[in-house]
Amino acid sequence: MRALVVKFGGSILEGGYSFLGAADIVLDLMEQECAPIVVISAMKGITDKLRSVMEGTEGHLRQVFDLHREVASDLNLPKEAMREISDLLNELSRTVWAVRMLKEATPRVRDYVLSFGERLSALLMSHVLTSRGVRSTWMTGGDAGVITTRDFGEARPITRRTYPRIRRKIRPLLLEGVVPVITGFLGMTPEGDITTLGRGGSDLSATLIASALNASEVRFYTDVEGVLTANPEIVPNARTINRLSLEEAMELSYLGAKRFHPSTFEPLIRSGVPARIISFHNPKGSSTLVKGTCDCQDKVKAVLAVSDLALVEVRGTTMVGRIGTAAEIASLARDSGVNICAISQPVSETVIDVVVRKDCSKRFSNLVERRLKSKKVVSSVKVKEDLSAVVVVGCGLRSPHNFQKVLRLLKHMNVYLISRGGERVSLTLLVDSDRAVELVRRIHDEVVVDGPA
Ligand code: ASP
Ligand code: MG
Numbered sequence: 001m002r003a004l005v006v007k008f009g010g011s012i013l014e015g016g017y018s019f020l021g022a023a024d025i026v027l028d029l030m031e032q033e034c035a036p037i038v039v040i041s042a043m044k045g046i047t048d049k050l051r052s053v054m055e056g057t058e059g060h061l062r063q064v065f066d067l068h069r070e071v072a073s074d075l076n077l078p079k080e081a082m083r084e085i086s087d088l089l090n091e092l093s094r095t096v097w098a099v100r101m102l103k104e105a106t107p108r109v110r111d112y113v114l115s116f117g118e119r120l121s122a123l124l125m126s127h128v129l130t131s132r133g134v135r136s137t138w139m140t141g142g143d144a145g146v147i148t149t150r151d152f153g154e155a156r157p158i159t160r161r162t163y164p165r166i167r168r169k170i171r172p173l174l175l176e177g178v179v180p181v182i183t184g185f186l187g188m189t190p191e192g193d194i195t196t197l198g199r200g201g202s203d204l205s206a207t208l209i210a211s212a213l214n215a216s217e218v219r220f221y222t223d224v225e226g227v228l229t230a231n232p233e234i235v236p237n238a239r240t241i242n243r244l245s246l247e248e249a250m251e252l253s254y255l256g257a258k259r260f261h262p263s264t265f266e267p268l269i270r271s272g273v274p275a276r277i278i279s280f281h282n283p284k285g286s287s288t289l290v291k292g293t294c295d296c297q298d299k300v301k302a303v304l305a306v307s308d309l310a311l312v313e314v315r316g317t318t319m320v321g322r323i324g325t326a327a328e329i330a331s332l333a334r335d336s337g338v339n340i341c342a343i344s345q346p347v348s349e350t351v352i353d354v355v356v357r358k359d360c361s362k363r364f365s366n367l368v369e370r371r372l373k374s375k376k377v378v379s380s381v382k383v384k385e386d387l388s389a390v391v392v393v394g395c396g397l398r399s400p401h402n403f404q405k406v407l408r409l410l411k412h413m414n415v416y417l418i419s420r421g422g423e424r425v426s427l428t429l430l431v432d433s434d435r436a437v438e439l440v441r442r443i444h445d446e447v448v449v450d451g452p453a
Contacts, residue, residue, distance in 0.1 A: 004029060005213070025280075038182065043117070065089055068089065111196045129179055135177055138183075142192075155198075158190075161190070163212040184202020200259055230302060245425075246268055247395065253265060300397055309358060309389055312365045317379070319350065332368050333354065341389070415430065
């Protein structure tokens, strides 16, 4: 019996028919003698709606109610299922009522409210399977054994506690022929409070569960045909990448069309469980296998552009040899709530270049100017807008030959910053936005060469 984790993402869960499609996939796997374990996200847009409900947006709670009731009735679920759904919805509405009365939602309460999205999906999925004659039971990630830290909103799984619990809970079900449907995104503190794993966290739930069970594969069913070599809107001949190493997948996880939780592939490094990214709408079509580490045969696999960036250039000879300047700049980014997308400094130490999103560059540069210029630590802070990062990914970039091939394409182009990713499997080039598309196309045509297997 091959245990196989199948993860259905929120982007594909739009209505009753999506749950039926997911059930078809599960049934198909069972016919192939697999023991599927389903990990499921909240329906499309629901997590955002629940977030805004807590921020006081009127009407969104109603929409959450209506959507799930409508799906349940479209699916013709039995009375018992309808009652369970009503129970969950009533509990959600009581919690939201309490939040509104108290005019405050602590991080613990926020996670509790968010958990309803995944719980409703799992409940629906499990009942759909039951109505198709499959023995099934649903549970939260925490009940399945995912134990996390108390960092509500960004909780981290405690692997050493999680793995044995998942095995104890899930293995007996598989042996009895029961299909477990587990909420992604959710964990539980050792004290029993529900936590969430951060945006897109159900991807991480799937790889954790697959690793704990030493599954034969973890499959991500999503709305794209695997990972593509480039954005097809820019590069019409972009195609599905057959295989990515774990290092490559980690470099791409946050940037591609299907965004993964940044830690998704980490559990797979140790467990060695392969992952596959498959189209939900065309499961027999092309897909991407994520497996193993880089080897010398590897190629340059993908190129993409991240737009709307700005470069904040902090200069001053007083920075040279002064310990702590970079740390001060980074803490000012933190204080102004700005994420640093890329950063660089030459050994002369006369400048620190910080790349941030365009819409927050002024906020950040003003703060650096106010704090560090007045202290005479820096002499100027300049902002250059309308920049894009062209990111090239592939183990093949480790070869000087491929690396130089990319650099040669930069002739006649202003490059504001160059940075290499982990294990040298990615290369970031900051260029003027109006040149980015052309550069992506040229790199795709001349360097990205992953052909069919
Ligand atoms: N529903 C959660 C989110 O939208 C988790 C997930 O979809 O992975 O972030
Ligand atoms: Mg998602």
